[in-house]
Amino acid sequence: MGEDQATDEELLGRLRSGDAEALAALYDRYASLMYALSLRILTDEREAQDLLHDVFLEVWERARDYEPTRGKVRTWLLIRVRSRALDRKSSARISRRAPEDADPRRDDAHMSVAPERIAVRAALAELPQDVRQVLELSYFAGMTAREIAARVDAPEGTIRSRLARGLRLLEHLLSEDEESGTR
Numbered sequence: 117m118g119e120d121q122a123t124d125e126e127l128l129g130r131l132r133s134g135d136a137e138a139l140a141a142l143y144d145r146y147a148s149l150m151y152a153l154s155l156r157i158l159t160d161e162r163e164a165q166d167l168l169h170d171v172f173l174e175v176w177e178r179a180r181d182y183e184p185t186r187g188k189v190r191t192w193l194l195i196r197v198r199s200r201a202l203d204r205k206s207s208a209r210i211s212r213r214a215p216e217d218a219d220p221r222r223d224d225a226h227m228s229v230a231p232e233r234i235a236v237r238a239a240l241a242e243l244p245q246d247v248r249q250v251l252e253l254s255y256f257a258g259m260t261a262r263e264i265a266a267r268v269d270a271p272e273g274t275i276r277s278r279l280a281r282g283l284r285l286l287e288h289l290l291s292e293d294e295e296s297g298t299r
Contacts, residue, residue, distance in 0.1 A: 124189035131179040139176055146190060147172075149236070150197045157201035157258040167204060171196050191287060198255060205258050239289035247282040250275055 122130075122141065130138035147168060154171075155164040174196065182192050240248055253259045253267065261279065265272040 125184060128179055128182055128189055131176065139172065142175070142189070142193070143172055146193050149190075150193060153194060153255065154197050154201045156256045157198065157205055163204060164201075167197065167200055171200055174200075188287065188291075190290075191283075202258055235290060236286070239286050242289055243282055243285055247278050247285065250278040251282040251286070254279055 122138075124142070124145070127138040127141050131142070150171065151164055151168050154167045155161065158164050158167065171193070175193065182189065186192075187195075240251065243251070249268065250264050253264045254261070259267070261272050261275045264270075265275045268275070
């Protein structure tokens, strides 16, 4: 079975066995989406590229950490990118951009418009406004639940619930896209 026909889970299984071609296939599938997310958070192209490289090295070394019961491979990869980007953003090397300056709907000329990005945007547009807002502030502006709660004047628990609900809804909507052949 070719890399383009293998499921993400099959590729990760091969990756656990040291198959570099499986890593390359995952990179081809998700690098543009992962880069776009890291660039949104870090706002620096070089930092975003370095982060993407570091995360794929981490995936190579830690493929065994993936647990299928906790979500899809795509979700696992994006969570790794987001977590590492937020770690870097909070470090002294990168200054924090004001949340008002972060517009998740902005199209940067240097970011490719990958099919995954289009699918995510379409799925986001289908979410209720309050859920979409917390997802955008969390993932695109890099804000914590506490910061979002202060920004939208809502309890932190409510924000965490909206984030969890939004991620479930996004995963469902994106799964429907994959099943209908959009991917």
